[in-house]
Amino acid sequence: MGGFLKQNESLDEAAVRVLNKLTGLENVYLEQIQAYSEVDRDPVERTISVSYFALINKEEHDFELTRKYDAHWFNFDNLPTTIFDHPKMIRRALRRLRRKAITYPLGFELLPEKFTMKQLQNLYECILNQKLDKRNFINKVNFLNILIKLDEKDKSTSKKGAFLYKFDETQYKKKSREGYNLKIP
């Protein structure tokens, strides 16, 4: 989705505004990717676009709004054809997201407050578009020290139930500053 920058706002603010207008979402993680400025990229008039990616929990958005603005969700492996240099933007955003995922924690933005290891693993498998080994994944994540294991279980997906975790906010923020390397090939 796109929009135009106003006089009294920064690009970050504009990105927040446009996203909110079309989804109703607030407090979303947004990150600038880069500026696209080829002279003829928009055949009608000179346009410079600055792209962002957002981490959204899709279930939380306002379905009314997306309907109203005729916005749609697509899987990365089933994208519609897009105009101008937008395909390039999308590819670049995905590359950035993947790099981000293996070097900084980004779960807060996308998981419910309490979640199972399986859910966390699913998230990474989606982002990276590859299957991960359960045991190795858990070991890597535990090593990061950003999760707190709760006494509760989620029984919605199995009879045994799976322990719930939440993020250790202090550690999470620390790792967000420092970064790490999850070393997923």
Add this chain to the structure above:
Amino acid sequence: MGGFLKQNESLDEAAVRVLNKLTGLENVYLEQIQAYSEVDRDPVERTISVSYFALINKEEHDFELTRKYDAHWFNFDNLPTTIFDHPKMIRRALRRLRRKAITYPLGFELLPEKFTMKQLQNLYECILNQKLDKRNFINKVNFLNILIKLDEKDKSTSKKGAFLYKFDETQYKKKSREGYNLKIP
């Protein structure tokens, strides 16, 4: 150094133009970092800046031009105070350069056609601002397979002389596309 974007050029082209105007350099490696757009960043008028970093072989620039435009060179650990959000831009650029250095080859842009291992190591030590172990560095670099060892020696720095290398252009380009991880802590 900064400048203004013209109607008939892209940001990349503007960056090339400005750099050339102030240094006379051509065919320089330039990479966009990002757009800075806070409403009040320039107290005089609304300005959006897009920052770039360039890889320059300093010896090759036109000294007349830098003198004419009163441009100066600074070490990263001895920077002058700069206006607006430029300190942030500089920090970000350095972070990007370091990441780049350990994940993509960037020697072509900064070394003479033929160079010694020592020179290559010096380059990395400067960029990363840390001493590297000679043997480990050589092993890592050789593993990348991007160098061709020549039969010539450079005798300017020792009586024994040090073998000269050049980049294997095909391999170099391949690695530039694929990336790698030099795993320097």
Add this chain to the structure above:
DNA sequence: TTAAAAAATGTAAAGTTTACACATATTGAG
């Protein structure tokens, strides 16, 4: 002939990553 100076070279130990399979807990059905 020797001294000086930088270049070239290899390995063992420590640490990390990978691949891989079975036991456990729970409950719904019979």
Add this chain to the structure above:
DNA sequence: CTCAATATGTGTAAACTTTACATTTTTTAA
């Protein structure tokens, strides 16, 4: 009450990578 079904939870050995580290080689100028 028992059993079947199902997803969860757990550990290790082998392969690989990284690290730390010291001596020999080559050349020439004195």
